[in-house]
Amino acid sequence: MSRWKPDARGRLEKAALELFNHQGFDATTVAEIAARAEVTERTFYRHFVDKREVLFQPNALADVLAHATAAADTPAPLEVITHALTEAAPVFEERAELVRQRQAVIAANPELQERELTKQASLVSTLDRALRERGLDATTAALAAAIGIAAFKVAFERWIDDPDQRNLAQHIRETLDATRHLTAPAEHAAATDASFQDQENVA
Amino acid sequence: MSRWKPDARGRLEKAALELFNHQGFDATTVAEIAARAEVTERTFYRHFVDKREVLFQPNALADVLAHATAAADTPAPLEVITHALTEAAPVFEERAELVRQRQAVIAANPELQERELTKQASLVSTLDRALRERGLDATTAALAAAIGIAAFKVAFERWIDDPDQRNLAQHIRETLDATRHLTAPAEHAAATDASFQDQENVA
Numbered sequence: 001m002s003r004w005k006p007d008a009r010g011r012l013e014k015a016a017l018e019l020f021n022h023q024g025f026d027a028t029t030v031a032e033i034a035a036r037a038e039v040t041e042r043t044f045y046r047h048f049v050d051k052r053e054v055l056f057q058p059n060a061l062a063d064v065l066a067h068a069t070a071a072a073d074t075p076a077p078l079e080v081i082t083h084a085l086t087e088a089a090p091v092f093e094e095r096a097e098l099v100r101q102r103q104a105v106i107a108a109n110p111e112l113q114e115r116e117l118t119k120q121a122s123l124v125s126t127l128d129r130a131l132r133e134r135g136l137d138a139t140t141a142a143l144a145a146a147i148g149i150a151a152f153k154v155a156f157e158r159w160i161d162d163p164d165q166r167n168l169a170q171h172i173r174e175t176l177d178a179t180r181h182l183t184a185p186a187e188h189a190a191a192t193d194a195s196f197q198d199q200e201n202v203a
Numbered sequence: 204m205s206r207w208k209p210d211a212r213g214r215l216e217k218a219a220l221e222l223f224n225h226q227g228f229d230a231t232t233v234a235e236i237a238a239r240a241e242v243t244e245r246t247f248y249r250h251f252v253d254k255r256e257v258l259f260q261p262n263a264l265a266d267v268l269a270h271a272t273a274a275a276d277t278p279a280p281l282e283v284i285t286h287a288l289t290e291a292a293p294v295f296e297e298r299a300e301l302v303r304q305r306q307a308v309i310a311a312n313p314e315l316q317e318r319e320l321t322k323q324a325s326l327v328s329t330l331d332r333a334l335r336e337r338g339l340d341a342t343t344a345a346l347a348a349a350i351g352i353a354a355f356k357v358a359f360e361r362w363i364d365d366p367d368q369r370n371l372a373q374h375i376r377e378t379l380d381a382t383r384h385l386t387a388p389a390e391h392a393a394a395t396d397a398s399f400q401d402q403e404n405v406a
Contacts, residue, residue, distance in 0.1 A: 012316045078386045117320040139357060140300045143378060144385050146353030175346060182347050183386045 003015060009039040009047045016054040017101040025109050055102055062126045064088045069130035077131065077140060081148035082176045084127070085155075089168040092156070102158055105138070124149045151175045212250045214240040219257040220304040228254070228312050258305055259318060265329045267291045272333035280334065280343060284351035285332065285379045288358075292371040295359070306363055327352045354378045 015036035019028040048054055052153045092099050094192040106112045111188035128145035155175040159168045218239035222231040238242045251257055271290035275283040295302050296322045309315045334344035358378040361373045
């Protein structure tokens with residue numbers, strides 16, 4: 001602490017995530033986080049209410065989702081969602097390494113998982129509201145919002161574990177594309193109409 | 204308590220839900236629940252670990268979902284899910300009034316909502332596992348499971364509030380049908396292929 005260093009908040013976050021991962025969230029104290037970041041505890045509390053807030057900082061995600069949903073230039077609900085979620089991808093991509101560390105901490109702690117589920121539920125509400133403001137009926141909006149966040153979670157987990165390090169936006173587009181196949185009535189559904197037509201032509 | 208009455212467990216559950224709704228979950232004691240059900244506190248604890256367990260009893264839902272997913276006679280993931288969820292509908296329909304009361308208690312209490320989200324996340328895992336056991340790849344299974352439980356939640360809320368009291372299985376089928384429209388590329392997507400074909404014929 002002999003010399004002032006810039007970005008205390010960033011160093012506190014990095015220190016906290018390292019300690020949470022090395023020794024567990026519950027076992028880590030604010031004093032340890034501050035010491036590792038080479039700041040005082042008082043500085044920690046200028047940036048965060050408590051150690052949990054390091055993991056659940058307010059971020060731009062909900063705002064970006066709401067604005068991108070309002071701005072999407074297509075009437076198809078799944079395309080609106082694809083647009084909104086890919087617009088939100090940089091919120092995570094810009095901090096990929098911290099996001100991965102955070103995810104590992106949460107995966108190791110059931111209480112943090114509950115908090116994370118609550119945060120995800122509030123994102124579903126945000127998306128739901130934004131879709132209703134576009135004129136979607138309540139059921140369609142609720143369903144589209146729930147599917148959107150569900151697809152986002154799957155895309156996010158694929159991105160976190162991706163050995164090829166393709167970007168999150170790509171995973172989001174692939175995952176939402178996969179929902180089209182999923183919801184088709186037969187196994188190779190994309191071609192169903194065409195092949196029925198072919199059979200009729202042959203007959 | 205002068206005379207033995209049958210179904211202590213059922214009366215305890217009914218008494219608890221009434222008290223939770225009238226005076227709040229936090230303000231209700233096990234002593235009050237037992238008194239209202241006309242049993243001793245000891246009897247309460249023979250049936251439930253604590254008052255929260257009245258709301259989160261183990262039920263057949265996860266087993267029914269897993270078995271129905273394994274047994275579904277179709278390769279299309281969304282149809283597998285529709286089958287599994289409609290098979291699970293009676294778990295709720297048989298106790299519709301208690302289910303509605305329970306829902307109101309949970310809606311009024313953020314801590315119980317967190318617990319409920321965790322329960323729903325575990326249902327997604329159950330469905331995910333059952334779909335992978337049918338041979339679906341990991342991404343498709345995760346996505347289908349998440350969409351299935353998301354659609355179930357929407358159907359469940361429609362059923363709870365339905366003035367026409369149509370059954371839950373109908374709501375599940377309608378909601379999952381709605382996902383087909385949602386995931387179609389254009390607004391009136393069901394007819395897209397056919398109308399493109401018509402235009403080509405006209406041209």
